[in-house]
Amino acid sequence: MNIAILQENLLKVLTRTGRIVSQKTQLPIMQNVLLATDDSRLRVVATNMETTEVVWAGAKVEKDGGICVSSRLFTDLVMSLPQDTIHLVAKEGSLHVRCNGVNATIPGVPASEFPPVSSLKKKTGLKLDKNTFLDALTGVLFAAATDEGRPLLTGVKITTQEGTALFAATDGYRLSMKKIKAGKFGDLNLVIPARALSEVVKVSQEEKEVGFVEMTQTEEGQLVFSVGDTEVHTRPIAGEYPNIEKIVPTRHNTRVLVDKTSLLRAVKSASIFARDNANILRLHIENQKMIVSANTPQVGENHVEVEAKVDGDGGDIAFNSRFLLEFLNGFAGEELLFEMTGSLE
C-alpha cells in the first residue's frame, strides 16, 4: 500500500473510528484499525464486535494494499503531524508514515488478520430524514441502560404502526418515548444497540452537509446505517422487549405547563445541591408555580421558583436530578407538559 492523504482528512476519520475501538477487548486485533485502499480511496475500519464502523476518505492511491495498526498509537501520531500531506506506505509488515519532514514507522498486522466486515453490496435501505431521525434518537438515547447485565435494555426499541414510528428506551428507572411521523419507515420492530445509534448520531452531527441517514438490513440480519462516507454496522438485539405501554400511567391529577429553558436552568442550579445527596431534587407544585429545590446537609440548599400553568391538585414529588437533566437536554421543544398522578408520600 502506498497512498497520500491530507492530515485533516485522515485525522477526522481516525477520531471517528477511534470512538468504536475498545481498549478492553479480549482480541488484540480489535485495538487496531484496518487501513486499506478501495477504489482509489482509503477505507478505515474499526470494530468492537457489537458495532463496526467503516469510513472512506479521499486519497491519492499509488499502490493498492492494506495493513492493521494500533488505533490509539496511529491517531496520536496523526494528531501530532502538521496540516500537510501524509504519505502512508505499508512495507514488510510495518507502516511508514512521512509528512513534512516527520518520519515514523509503526509495527502493523497483516490486513487479512482483521475480522472480515460484511460489505454492503447495494444500498436499498430506508432513506430517513436526518433531522427527524436525530431528533427522535436524542430524545430517547439517554434513557437506555448501559450495564451489560440487561442486554435488551441497552437498546432502543423502534416500532412502526399506522404511519407513526415509536422510539423508546428505558433502563428500568426512567423511560423515554418519542413518536414521529414515519411515512417512509415501513414495517419495523427492532431493538437496536443504543451505543451504535449514538455513534450514528455523532457521525450525523459531524456530517453537516448530509441530509439523510440510510438504514439497510442485510441478509444476515446486520443493520447498516450509512451517513455520507461512513457506515455503522450493528446487530439488532433479539428478544422480547418489555411491555412499556403498560407502565405509562394513563391518568393524572396534576398537569403543569412550564417553559423548558427556565426549568432547565432551575434544575441545573438545584442539582448542584443535590449532588452529594443522592441527586434528590424536589418539585413542589402549587398555584401557578413550580418550586425546584434541593439540599444537602453541610453543603447548603436552594429553591428556584419557576412560573408555570398548573391544572390540578399540585403536590410534591422528587426525582433524580441527573434523569431530569438528561431528559431536558435531549428535549427539543420550548414548553413542556408535566403530568403527575399523585404526591410522593
Added chain:
Amino acid sequence: MDLSKLWKSVLSELELSVSKATFQTHFAHSELVSFADGVASIGFSNPLMRTLVETRYYSLVKSILDHQAKQNTSLVFVVVPKKETLDPASAGPLFAQTLDRQEISISSVARRLHVRPGATFENFAVSTTNQMAYAAATAVAKNPGTAYNPLFFYGGTGVGKTHLMHAIANRLLATHPEMRIVYCMGEEFLNEIIEAIQTKSARQFKQKYRSAQLLLVDDVQFIAGKQTAQEEFFHTFNTVHREGGQIVLTSDRPPSEISRLEDRLRSRFEGGLTVDVAAPDFELRVAIANIKAEAMGLAVPPDAAQLVAANITDTRAIEGFLRRLTTEVATRHGAVTAELVSSLLNIKNHGSGIVRGPEKSARRVSPQEVLDSVAAYFGIKSTALKGAKRDRPIARPRQVFMYLCRTELGLTHEDIGGSLGGRDHTTVMHGVETITRELSTNTRLREAVEGIKQKLWAQST
C-alpha cells in the same frame, strides 16, 4: 446423538489447541445446531465471529469433530441470533413498581376499607328484579354526591344490596383514588360509638365519619332504637350530605318500616332514592350461578346451572353449593354434569334438610298441609293424590308433592310413600328426580312449585 454433549467435548478439545482469549471470544458462544449425514452446522451469535472462525479455524474444528464423531464430516457455519431475555426481577423499579402499583393500591385500599375487591359492577348480574337498583348504583358511581343522595337499598338477604354497595366503592376507588371512603356495618357504627365514648375518643370518631366523601353503611336498621347512635348518625349524615359527599345505605326493609327509627332520620333516608332489590328470579339465579362458577374456575354446563338455579333460591346457598361442587369435582376428577348436580342436590337435602332462607324454615309445615296446597293449586282432590290412579293430571301433582316433601320438609322416601297410600320408595325417588330435572326447563312447573311454596310459607310471615 446428543448435540450439546458432542459439542461440549469438541469445545473442550478446542480449548487445548487455541489460546484462552481466542477460545473465549470465538467459541464460547457457539453451538452445534444440527448434525446429520456427516454435515455439522455450527451456529454463532455474531456474524463477524462466524466468518472469522470459518476462515481461520475450519480445519481445526473439522479434525476435532471428525475425531469425536468418528466419521468424516463437513462443516457449515451459520448465524443464530442470540435470544436475549429480560428477567422481570432485574428490569428495574420502573417495571416492578408501576406494573402492580395500581392493582395493589386499589385492592389493598379496598381491603383496608373492608370492601370486597371482587364485588364489582362487571360481575353483577342484572335482571328485571334488580335493574332499577343497578341503574341507580351505576349512576351514583358515575356522579357521586349529585345523582341520588342518599341512595337507599332495601331487600331480603342475598339479593345483592351489599354487592352493589361494594361495587360503587370499587368503581369510585378506581376512578377517584383519592376519595375518602368510609364503609361500615350499622352494627359497627354502633360499636365504634360505644368504644369512642369509653375511650373518650369521640373526636377521632367524628373526624373519621364526618370527613367521608363516600359513606357506605350496610344494614343501617341496626342503629334503630339506639338513641346515641341515631343522634350521632343524624349529625354525620347531615355533615356528609352538606359537604356534597355521597351516602349509600342498605337495610332489610324500607325506611318507613324500620321500627323505632327516629322520624328525622327516616325522612332523611327517604330524601334520596329508595330502591327495592327483589329476590332474584330463576333467570337471574342462572346468571348468578354462572358468574360465581366462573369466579371459582368451575366449568358448569348450562343444564347443570339451570338445575342449580331451579332448586336453590338463595344466592348464598347457590355459592355454597357451587363450592361443594368444586370439591366434589376435584376429588372425583370429573366434570360438572347435570347428573352430578342432581345427585348432589338430593344428598344435600337429605343431610341438612332444607336449603332456604332462615325465616321460611321457621314455620313447620306438615305433609298434610303440603298435600292440601298441592291439590288446591292443581284443582284436584287431595284424596286423588293418595289414590291409585296414574293419569298425568294426577301423577304430575303427586310428583310435585313428593318433591316438596323431600326437599322442603326433608322427609324420607319411605315416609313420603307412606303418606301417599303406601307407595314404594323407588316410586318416590323417581318422582323427586323427575321434578328436579324438569324444574330447570319447564317454566310452568317452576311457577307451580314456587306458587305452592309461597302459599305454604307466606302464611307464617
